[in-house]
Amino acid sequence: MTLVHKLPNIQDKFNIRGILVAQEPMWRHTTFRLGGPADLYAQPLDAEDLAQLQKMAFQEGLDLFLLGGGANLLVSDQGIRGLVADTRNLNEWRREENLVILGGGLDVSEAAWRTSASGAKGLEFLFGMPGSVGGALWMNARCYNQEISDVFEWADVLNADGSVERIPMNPNNWAYKHSPFQEDSRCILRCGIRVEEAPFSELRQSMVEKRNDREEKGHYRAPCAGSAFKNNRDFGVPSGVLIDRCGLKGLRHGGASVSQWHGNIVINDQGATSSHVDSLLDEVARIVEEESGFCMEREVLRVGDWQSP
Numbered sequence: 001m002t003l004v005h006k007l008p009n010i011q012d013k014f015n016i017r018g019i020l021v022a023q024e025p026m027w028r029h030t031t032f033r034l035g036g037p038a039d040l041y042a043q044p045l046d047a048e049d050l051a052q053l054q055k056m057a058f059q060e061g062l063d064l065f066l067l068g069g070g071a072n073l074l075v076s077d078q079g080i081r082g083l084v085a086d087t088r089n090l091n092e093w094r095r096e097e098n099l100v101i102l103g104g105g106l107d108v109s110e111a112a113w114r115t116s117a118s119g120a121k122g123l124e125f126l127f128g129m130p131g132s133v134g135g136a137l138w139m140n141a142r143c144y145n146q147e148i149s150d151v152f153e154w155a156d157v158l159n160a161d162g163s164v165e166r167i168p169m170n171p172n173n174w175a176y177k178h179s180p181f182q183e184d185s186r187c188i189l190r191c192g193i194r195v196e197e198a199p200f201s202e203l204r205q206s207m208v209e210k211r212n213d214r215e216e217k218g219h220y221r222a223p224c225a226g227s228a229f230k231n232n233r234d235f236g237v238p239s240g241v242l243i244d245r246c247g248l249k250g251l252r253h254g255g256a257s258v259s260q261w262h263g264n265i266v267i268n269d270q271g272a273t274s275s276h277v278d279s280l281l282d283e284v285a286r287i288v289e290e291e292s293g294f295c296m297e298r299e300v301l302r303v304g305d306w307q308s309p
């Protein structure tokens, strides 16, 4: 029996309350607007529902992939084998004095806005960056000379047995684009972020400036996943400058190209496939290494089934 036929039985057996569907196209859930179908796709309603999905995946022998805003993913054209759990409903927000408690699936811009509106400073730098709080923690998202680890206090993660564990801040476990959450695949259910009192008018201005700056830099002009490659201090200049110096702006593979406005932004501007983006990224890295000697590491995560023809 195929997964599609087993679906109603599985949903009942494990008492899954949120959406659970088969063959969901992942292009609907990525900022690149790319990616084939996930075998199973779920939107758990809360942590308990997610725990049941974890149990189901384990018992049915399915891999589980946690999806945030899909803003840093290149999902294969063949899609994702197993179960994708979309964290969007883990979207709590509350303030407790000098902490804000944020759900892992909460949109980071919404988190920043609501926090600022409560008269608390700390998250404005993330306003305008696509993605969820959980994804930002997983990636240790960084912009405007700040990283989310600068304000992180703790996170509650879901263990395989359904229990919840609190992970406190340990500066030794964080680095540029690295967080302790990359060491395993536990879901970040919620986190505590340190904030300070500040007037909303000031914070709002800072957020609007950041959003406008992104708009001017072309971040929202075409489907993309932000920076394609990580920066590296050893390069002496940002990866985008290395790419630009090699004359690669506008380089195209099928429907994907290096944007004309930023060397490190690869866009899906003419109906690309994920394979177009993937081969373009390989070529950009190869040319930059040949011409500069520097080996750039991809920032965009290659996810799903890249083995099937």
Ligand SMILES: Cc1cc2nc3c(=O)[nH]c(=O)nc-3n(C[C@H](O)[C@H](O)[C@H](O)COP(=O)(O)OP(=O)(O)OC[C@H]3O[C@@H](n4cnc5c(N)ncnc54)[C@H](O)[C@@H]3O)c2cc1C
Pocket (backbone or CB within 6 Å): 031, 065, 066, 067, 068, 069, 070, 071, 072, 073, 087, 104, 105, 129, 130, 131, 132, 133, 134, 135, 136, 137, 138, 139, 140, 141, 142, 143, 181, 185, 186, 187, 188, 189, 219, 220, 224, 225, 226, 227, 301
């Ligand atoms: C226009 C644009 C601009 C961008 N600008 C920036 C920028 O300035 N700085 C920057 O750092 N990034 C930037 N990015 C990249 C992206 O926004 C960040 O990497 C973001 O943090 C990804 O979050 P997400 O929720 O979309 O994660 P996803 O892409 O969905 O997932 C990323 C990883 O996090 C894991 N994950 C997601 N949620 C959870 C959870 N709750 N628990 C455990 N693991 C989880 C996933 O399994 C995956 O491994 C940009 C992207 C775009 C499209």
